[in-house]
Amino acid sequence: MxxxxxxxxxxxxxxxxxxxxxxxxxxxxxxxxxxxxxxxxxxxxxxxxxxxxxxxxxxxxxxxxxxxxxxxxxxxxxxxxxxxxxxRCQDPGLPGGRLRLQSDLDMAASSxxxxxxxxxxxxxxxLLSVGTAESSPHAIVLQVPAAAASRADKSLFVRDAFARLQIGGLDLKLKALASLLDLLGDDSAGEAAQVVAAEGDVAALLRLLDASSHSALRNRAVAVVAHLATACAASRRVVFEEGGLGPLLRVLDSGSAPAMRDRAAAAIVAITADAGSAWALSAYGGVSILVNACRPGSGSPVLQALAVAVLKNVASIDDVRSALVEEGGLPVLVDLLACRTAGTQKSAALCLWSLASVGNHETQSQIVQAGALPPLLQALHIASDQDLQDSILRAIHALTSVPAAVRTLCSSPLFFTQLTDLICRCGSILLQQMAADMVADLAPSVSDDTKRCMAPCISILVKMMEVAKPATVQESAGRALLALLSLKSNRKGFVRDDKSVTRLVRMLDPRNVEIDKKYPVLIFLALAMGGGNGTRRRLLDAGSCQHLQKLADAEVSGAKKALQRISSNRLKSLLSIGWQN
Known part of the structure; x- marks a missing residue:
């Protein structure tokens, strides 16, 4: 028209x-x-x-x-x-009657x-003080400024568009929104979004998200708001401060067009990614809306992925965590673990991890009772993306305080094979560390056959003990090694590996200040006490006594006992004479 x-x-x-x-x-x-x-x-x-x-x-x-x-x-x-x-009011007869006159007067006053x-x-x-109309006096909207245009030109354009958005009819409003979308469409740096947020009336824009608005108007308004929420921190903050989370959730909860719901969900993901805004989700009753959006058949796979990403953002908040459980969100999250979309699986796993790690033992038990472990193990088995593996392993690790979860994991040789592969073949030190923590926590409860099958990762764990940053890697690798070396065949395999023994002796050197001596000494002691004369002889020939003697002199725990175990009094005397010479 x-x-x-x-x-x-x-x-x-x-x-x-x-x-x-x-x-x-x-x-x-x-x-x-x-x-x-x-x-x-x-x-x-x-x-x-x-x-x-x-x-x-x-x-x-x-x-x-x-x-x-x-x-x-x-x-x-x-x-x-x-x-x-x-x-008519000045006529004493009040033509048409008083009530009719009163009604007509009220309508005129309202208009x-x-x-x-x-x-x-x-x-x-x-806008009336700016001489822009001379160049285009009958323009429906001003020409959209180019990306390289000055901020002043963009500010004028935005103020003009918002004026038409609030004053004009439907056609003018639609054209104003279309022009704003054109401006925001070429905005990789977020500059245009900042201008729109600063110069435009975002509250008026959010009012167009109301269900009573014309559908075409509402659709374009949602698109503009989504651009503002995802473009940069400044425009996203304005959307939140003007109360945008509530209207966006109502769009998501309504029977709106799929594209409109997807845009609203994307905006909510961006808003809740800010810790200072995430708390507001439960205040708007958003948890039940998002849980419903995650259910099968409630929307497109894109919408499901976005909805569970929002839940992942807010799962660590107390009110959200309790509401998620009450709204039946745990079975929904478990179902999403079987989704073929890696992003959805990752968000669901991270959400469960957050619920388990921040929540109490009851919450962890509820997650296990909801059947989370089997799909987590299956997803880990087929996952090839390291980020997805990391998310799944976090969720599994957070559930190991539940006895039922420990029993399930320890009865799965395949799971420990996967941990071995992650330690041996993974290129991510953080993922290797998490796998090592799992080995350390669970290995004492598994069979000797399972420990024997994990022998290939022993040399890698020794290498991990030499990693300086993060410092916790050394502890994780040391704990895992101690758990695996409780098996005699693994100890024998360790001392037969000259490179691993050499690395261990090098870690004992007091001059190697980057290595905490606690776990190298404990591992050396486990090897010395758990092996025969052949094992002690190998450790002795590797040159460990000199380092152990200095550590014992420095009163490092376990160093004196390890030294006594591998050396006789006569050998210690000979070494002492040699050091003095």
Whole structure:
């Protein structure tokens, strides 16, 4: 539909002059003196005074702006109608009856108030003071500035678009939103989003998300809000501070078009990623909405992935955690672990990890009872992406405080084969560390056959003990080694590996300050006490006594006992003489 053209500037100026010099003075006089419906005319008197002030304040060039011309063209018949009503009120017979006259007067006052609101908004925007209309006096919207345009040009464009968004009809509103989307579409640096958030009326934009708005208008408004929420921190903060989370959740919960719901969900993901905003989700009742969005058949796979990503963002918050359990979210998250989309699986696993690691033992037991472990183990078995493996392993590790989970894991040789593969073949030191922690925690409860099958990762764990950062890697690897070396065949295999023995002896050297001596000494002691003479001889020949003696002198725990175990008094005397010489 082609929108009606605005009146030419000369006609708009003539209409303003007629209003200011003829209609308003007469109406103000009537409003001050009329006796019928006096209270309503007294209220109208204030509106008329404000209208007179606004029209007078408008600059002389205002008539060239199409929005101002449209407003003046609408004011003229409204004031003429009010003038006719004033004549009826001054007639003692009150033609048409008092109630009809009262109703007509209320409708005229309401219409006039809306026009005054739009005029005031246009004046506050500053658009009437900018000489842009000369270049395009009848433009529906200003031309979208290029990405390289100045901030001043973008600010003017944004203020103009938001003025049309609040003053114009449906067609103008749709075109204004389309122009904002064009501006935001080429905004990799987030500069345009910052201008829109700073210069535009984001609260007015959010009101368009209401279910009563025209569907096309609502769809485009959601797209603009989603751009603002995902573009940069500054625009995202404005959307949140203006109360955008509630309307976005209502869009997600409604029967809106799939694309609209996806955009709303993307915006919610971005908002809840900020720790300072995530808490508000439960205040808007968002947990049940998101759980429902994650259920099978509730939306597209994209929507499910976005909804579970939001839950992952907020799962560590107490109110959200309890609401998630109460709303039946645990079985839904477990079902999502079987999803073929890696992103959805990752978010579901991280959500369960957050619930288990922050929650109490009851929450952890509820997750296990919901059947989380089998799909987690299956997902770990087929996962090839390291980030996904990391997320799944975090979730599994957080459940190992539950006895039922420990029994399930320890009865799965395949799981320990996967841990071995992660330690031996994974390129991520953090993932290797997590696998080592799992070995350390669970190996004491597994069979000797399982420990024997994990022997290939022993040399890698020794290498991990040499990793300086993060320091916790040394402890994780040391604990895992001690657990595996409880098996005699693993100890024999260790001492037959010259490289591993050499590394261990090097770690005992007091000059190697990057290595904490606790676990190297404990491992050396486990080898010395758990092996025969052949084992002790190998450790002795590797040159360990000199380092152990210095550690014993420094009163490092276990060093003296290890030294005594592998060396006789005679050998210690010979070594002492050799060191003195």
């Amino acid at each position: 082609t929108p009606p053209r605005s009146p030419p500037p000369a006609a708009a100026e003539d209409a303003r002059a007629q209003i200011l010099h003829a209609l308003l003075p007469s109406l103000l006089l009537t409003a001050a003196s009329v006796k019928a419906l006096h209270s309503r005319w007294r209220t109208l008197h204030g509106t008329l005074l404000a209208l007179q002030s606004s029209l007078t304040a408008a600059p002389a060039s205002a008539a060239s702006h199409p929005l101002f011309a449209d407003l003046v063209a609408s004011l003229l018949p409204a004031l003429r109608s009010l003038h006719a009503l004033s004549a 006039l108030s809306l026009l005054l609101h739009d005029l005031s908004l246009l004046l506050r925007s500053g």
